[in-house]
Amino acid sequence: MKYLLLSIFLCTLLACTPGSATKYPYTIRDFPDSLRTDLRKIVNYGFIGSPSYESAGNIRMQISDNDCKRLALSEHPILRSLALDILCNRHHLDHYSIMMQHLDDTAYVNWYYQCASFTFITVSDFMVKEYKWYTEEEKNRTVEKIIRDHNYLQSAYEALHKTTLTEAHYPFVRKMAEKETLMKFRSEALLHLAGYKKISDTGFLHNALYQSRHELDANAFGIMELYQDPFYFAMLKKYFPGGYYRNFCKKDFERNTTENALSYVSALASYRSEESAAILEKILFQDPLVPCFPADTFRLRQHLYEVIEKNTCEHYSKMLRVVKPWLERERKESAENGFPIDTTSFYQFPSDSTNPPKIRW
Incomplete structure (x- = not known):
């Protein structure tokens, strides 16, 4: 009996490792x-x-x-x-x-x-x-092959913004969007899938973003801004304040970034409603602007002011009374203190046909 069990075990082991040795x-x-x-x-x-x-x-x-x-x-x-x-x-x-x-x-x-x-x-x-790569043509062929034949790679998600996607790419983009992987990769596919504007994808996109609501990133907020609907606005309202301030206050250094917050503010401001104004006012009039360190508060403030100005509407009138003078002052100072760059004085390196420029990913 023990020899029979050993034989079964060895056969199972070999069956579970197909072709790896060869x-x-x-x-x-x-x-x-x-x-x-x-x-x-x-x-x-x-x-x-x-x-x-x-x-x-x-x-x-x-x-x-x-x-x-x-x-x-x-x-x-x-x-x-x-x-x-x-x-x-x-x-x-x-x-x-x-x-x-x-x-x-x-x-x-x-x-x-x-x-x-x-x-x-x-x-x-x-x-x-x-x-x-030596030529853009070679790189483009690589991009196409990765998207079509190797879309399980991280590079496939990065490749989506390195080419012009067509209807022929749709099945591959949908497959990548459905794959359970890190949100920083999957959100690329979700953003490009949303770009196809297919009604049949709406429910899938809603569910995918809701399931990832605790790790929303710039691409996710980009979907909410570019393809607005009430479901996304409800998620934006729910994200504040906890999700918004976690972008600055997490102990994990790599997550202490303003990028997600900037994208959130852009998406929220684009809805131009009384409810979006209420949240933006809480962000704008918070003192200090960010209650923890580190945070690039000047960059956040400038972006916040610019998106409010960009989405001017009657609901944002109270904020605009603060925003416009600050932006005018900053733009004036920037114009006065700027230094023109004389590009004609730059040294032009001679071209070398025997050593063509190399193109990175």
Whole structure:
């Protein structure tokens, strides 16, 4: 009986790992001795980037093209990321084809990218972010392929604003909007889906934004501003004051930002109603403007005043008596203290046809 159970377990295990061994068959033992020590160090560090720069630099200088192509099929995602970065910077190779062939690597790696900042990212997303195209045409082909064939990547959500979406893109945008992922990515798809203005999407958009009401961002507020309806206005009213002030007062440093608040104010002011005026007055006449630190209060105040002026209506008359003099004074001071820039004196670098400009993601 125990042998039967063992056989069932082994068959189940093999069935649950389809093709992984054949797709990425290479281990560190398959590479020359001169590379193994640094390859092991990189895997042990567990990061792309610092603190593995020294070992990565050694690999970059020593590894042959053929070994590097094999390393791009390593069982270790971190080593695949390194290999693809090396291959895509060896200009004697057809690195564009290499990049396009590796857009389906969805293993996650930890990217240490700047100032002790970390993010988890797929191998393919890392490759796309670090890749440099020679022509806009090549980049556009990559954008199209990612949206159509690899829309599970983070890069697919970023790609939506890098092209002109047509009706042919609609099924892909809808699929991306339906996917449960981080709101900072999903909201891109929701915003572009709203742009199609299909009545059949209204209920879905309402539900998606309501379900994400505790993590609304600039794109979500953009939908509420551009495609107004009573459901969105009800959400805007509910967002204040708790959701609004949390943008400034969260302990998480990355969430201490005015961006969401600026977008919220823009959306709210665009409704030009008595109820929107009541909330805007509470924001405007709050003293101090933001009850916690840190916050860019000047930028917030300037934006708040400008959107009230932009949406001038009878309901905003009380606020306009404060807003207009302040804006006139600031604009006058800015005009008086500004310095003209003589662009004709800038040095013009000669063009180099042998080294064409590189286009980043």
